[in-house]
Amino acid sequence: xxxxxxxxxxxxxxxDRIEPRDWMPEGYRKTLVRQIAQHAHSEIIGMQPEGNxxxxxxxxxxxxxxxxxxQDEAGHGLYLYSACETLGVSRLELTEMLLAGAQKYSSxxxxxxxxxxxxxxxxxxxDGAAICNQVPLCRTSYGPYxxxxxxxxxxxxxxxxxxYELLTTMMRGTDEQRAMVQESVDRFWWxxxxxxxxxxxxxxxTVQSMEWGIKRNTNDDLRQRFVDMSVPQAEALGVTLPDPAxxxxxxRGHHDFGEPDWEEFMAxxxxxxxxxxxxxxxxxxxxxxxxxxxxxxxxxxERSAEESRA
Amino acid sequence: MAHPTPDPNDDGGxxxxxxxxxxxxxxxxxxxxxxxxxxxPLAGMDTTVPDDVDAAELATYxxxxxxxxxxxxxxxxxxxxxxxxxxxxxxxxxxxLDLLGQARLLLARAAAADPAVVPALPEGSPAPVEDxxxxxxxxxxxxxxxxxxxxxxxxxxxxxxxxxxxxxRLAAFERLGDHADxxxxxxxxxxxxxxxxxxxFAGRWFLTLAQGTEESRRxxxxxxxxxxxxxxxxxxxxxxxxxxDVVLDQVFAVSGVERPEAGRRVGGEHHTEALxxxxxxxxSVARAHPLGVW
Amino acid sequence: MPETEWPLWEVFVxxxxxxxxxxxxxxxxxxxxxxxxxxxDVYTRxxxxxxxxxxxxxxxxxxxxxxxxxxFAPSGDKVYRHPTFYAxxxxxxxx
Numbered sequence: 123x124x125x126x127x128x129x130x131x132x133x134x135x136x137x138d139r140i141e142p143r144d145w146m147p148e149g150y151r152k153t154l155v156r157q158i159a160q161h162a163h164s165e166i167i168g169m170q171p172e173g174n175x176x177x178x179x180x181x182x183x184x185x186x187x188x189x190x191x192x193q194d195e196a197g198h199g200l201y202l203y204s205a206c207e208t209l210g211v212s213r214l215e216l217t218e219m220l221l222a223g224a225q226k227y228s229s230x231x232x233x234x235x236x237x238x239x240x241x242x243x244x245x246x247x248x249d250g251a252a253i254c255n256q257v258p259l260c261r262t263s264y265g266p267y268x269x270x271x272x273x274x275x276x277x278x279x280x281x282x283x284x285x286y287e288l289l290t291t292m293m294r295g296t297d298e299q300r301a302m303v304q305e306s307v308d309r310f311w312w313x314x315x316x317x318x319x320x321x322x323x324x325x326x327x328t329v330q331s332m333e334w335g336i337k338r339n340t341n342d343d344l345r346q347r348f349v350d351m352s353v354p355q356a357e358a359l360g361v362t363l364p365d366p367a368x369x370x371x372x373x374r375g376h377h378d379f380g381e382p383d384w385e386e387f388m389a390x391x392x393x394x395x396x397x398x399x400x401x402x403x404x405x406x407x408x409x410x411x412x413x414x415x416x417x418x419x420x421x422x423x424e425r426s427a428e429e430s431r432a
Numbered sequence: 433m434a435h436p437t438p439d440p441n442d443d444g445g446x447x448x449x450x451x452x453x454x455x456x457x458x459x460x461x462x463x464x465x466x467x468x469x470x471x472x473p474l475a476g477m478d479t480t481v482p483d484d485v486d487a488a489e490l491a492t493y494x495x496x497x498x499x500x501x502x503x504x505x506x507x508x509x510x511x512x513x514x515x516x517x518x519x520x521x522x523x524x525x526x527x528x529l530d531l532l533g534q535a536r537l538l539l540a541r542a543a544a545a546d547p548a549v550v551p552a553l554p555e556g557s558p559a560p561v562e563d564x565x566x567x568x569x570x571x572x573x574x575x576x577x578x579x580x581x582x583x584x585x586x587x588x589x590x591x592x593x594x595x596x597x598x599x600x601r602l603a604a605f606e607r608l609g610d611h612a613d614x615x616x617x618x619x620x621x622x623x624x625x626x627x628x629x630x631x632x633f634a635g636r637w638f639l640t641l642a643q644g645t646e647e648s649r650r651x652x653x654x655x656x657x658x659x660x661x662x663x664x665x666x667x668x669x670x671x672x673x674x675x676x677d678v679v680l681d682q683v684f685a686v687s688g689v690e691r692p693e694a695g696r697r698v699g700g701e702h703h704t705e706a707l708x709x710x711x712x713x714x715x716s717v718a719r720a721h722p723l724g725v726w
Numbered sequence: 727m728p729e730t731e732w733p734l735w736e737v738f739v740x741x742x743x744x745x746x747x748x749x750x751x752x753x754x755x756x757x758x759x760x761x762x763x764x765x766x767d768v769y770t771r772x773x774x775x776x777x778x779x780x781x782x783x784x785x786x787x788x789x790x791x792x793x794x795x796x797x798f799a800p801s802g803d804k805v806y807r808h809p810t811f812y813a814x815x816x817x818x819x820x821x
Binding site for chain 1: 729730732734735751752753754756757760768788
Binding site: 166169173176177290291293413415 | 471560586718
């Protein structure tokens with residue numbers, strides 16, 4: 123007779139999926155809740171920097187694309203909260219933990235969007251980095267998480283393409299537009315690299331997460347992959363990536379690149395990024411302002427149920 | 433969207449491998465909302481104005497319908513990331529996207545019917561006519577009703593406005609299905625399905641808020657009182673009558689809400705102060721780059 | 727008073743005639759009518775002709791002998807480790 127732990131280990135070792143009713147180590151559950159919640163929060167907070175330009179999109183077509191994209195992000199957050207809910211934590215609890223600062227979201231969304239080019243750069247670099255992070259998660263060991271990621275990744279690849287397409291269009295435009303694109307890329311390149319998290323040496327949870335099949339690649343692996351992907355894309359676009367150390371290394375078969383400013387990263391993670399306070403205040407306001415609506419719908423549902431029983 | 437994604441240089445192949453083969457959900461190829469994949473909403477349509485239709489009148493009417501949709505879409509988009517819950521955020525964005533789609537078709541129809549309505553742009557501007565009309569027209573030239581111009585208010589006021597708007601517009605669109613201009617008729621036929629949904633969404637929330645809690649009922653009545661004085665102007669602009677009253681009276685009755693008696697507000701020949709502010713924001717990027725391509 | 731959340735619903739969609747309804751995910755709604763509307767908005771983008779079923783998550787009775795956790799043994803018929811039937815340890819889940 124095998125123990126529950128052995129069954130769990132065997133399932134993960136065979137790259138099979140763990141499902142909600144399976145026995146799982148408490149650490150596995152906690153790590154999943156933390157990671158999925160962080161993903162979900164990132165989608166929801168991530169609506170804000172792009173949403174900042176919704177009312178100012180410079181063409182009706184771009185307005186439709188941006189609105190559809192920000193709406194997708196609400197959907198992604200919803201799918202991920204649902205995956206998390208299979209683990210015994212409710213969306214409301216997760217939202218409250220976000221607002222209390224007990225759970226994080228991606229540090230990238232604590233940077234401001236300052237021009238319309240940022241909408242394109244976020245699509246290209248930020249969604250691109252998210253895809254690098256997330257595509258391997260379609261094969262993550264926890265079933266509901268993997269299924270949510272499949273759906274999300276599919277939509278994200280559309281997002282990345284629309285961002286890149288906006289930038290290529292702007293590069294065909296006026297000198298001011300080209301300058302706007304370059305300035306935006308200058309601001310977002312380093313924060314995008316930080317999206318993969320601290321260097322492996324400083325990422326103590328990675329080993330356990332990989333053993334559990336929750337994570338599939340190390341931070342540094344994914345960062346390298348992202349740089350290698352982005353360099354030819356930047357060339358095709360006609361922008362310069364703001365890293366003097368960036369060059370192809372024949373021996374490694376990869377690009378060498380400079381070190382992100384990890385002190386800045388830690389400051390942003392700790393709450394001192396340009397927009398941390400603003401993003402959380404915005405989310406809190408929306409949540410608080412909506413309380414009476416949510417309550418009214420529940421009261422109405424209860425009353426209707428009573429009436430139909432009577 | 434024509435850009436092919438370059439292959440990352442790793443041994444495992446592209447991280448995008450297999451990504452687009454997953455079709456877990458039906459209808460998933462409707463990935464993007466209507467209107468995101470084209471620049472000319474009327475591409476491929478014969479836009480010749482029939483002989484028995486006055487082109488200038490048709491253009492003016494399409495501008496009214498298009499501007500109303502554009503302005504209310506802009507207002508509803510302000511709910512993005514601000515709605516009471518994620519599901520409602522998504523629903524309100526859907527409605528804003530529908531109205532934006534209607535606006536694009538109607539502005540393009542107006543421009544094709546009577547090019548004189550399109551403002552002159554600086555030489556070399558690549559902006560399509562729909563954008564010329566949306567971004568380079570001044571407030572005074574907009575044809576929208578005052579009903580759609582004001583700020584959203586709270587969720588209850590947004591619902592009250594949307595209920596009245598969708599009910600009136602649906603009645604008008606149902607009639608336009610046999611308009612002498614086949615293009616407008618086709619636009620209306622498409623819009624009927626959307627507006628039916630908008631009306632149901634708003635009607636259901638109207639009832640829910642009216643019968644929910646004391647607080648929600650108080651807010652709903654306040655929101656309704658806020659939007660009502662401009663309602664007669666809306667009904668008149670869309671030339672609708674008793675058929676709309678029948679629907680509204682039903683919603684009011686089932687919700688236990690009295691039809692407001694507030695008088696009609698004068699001054700309908702001019703816009704509100706809110707419109708020029710809304711447009712200043714909406715037009716700011718486009719106008720800063722009149723020769724820009726987007 | 728702590729807020730009560732809208733209950734959780736499971737969504738099943740039939741893409742076209744001739745196919746089965748397939749579980750596509752879940753969502754929150756106050757009642758069944760709202761759940762259907764939300765499902766249409768969230769999971770089908772209101773694609774007409776798509777048939778939707780919604781079921782309260784707590785109303786689904788589960789049996790999956792292959793999935794093993796004694797936690798579910800006494801009332802082993804629930805689908806999820808949902809708060810309704812799963813107590814959350816106090817220390818969940820800090821960074």
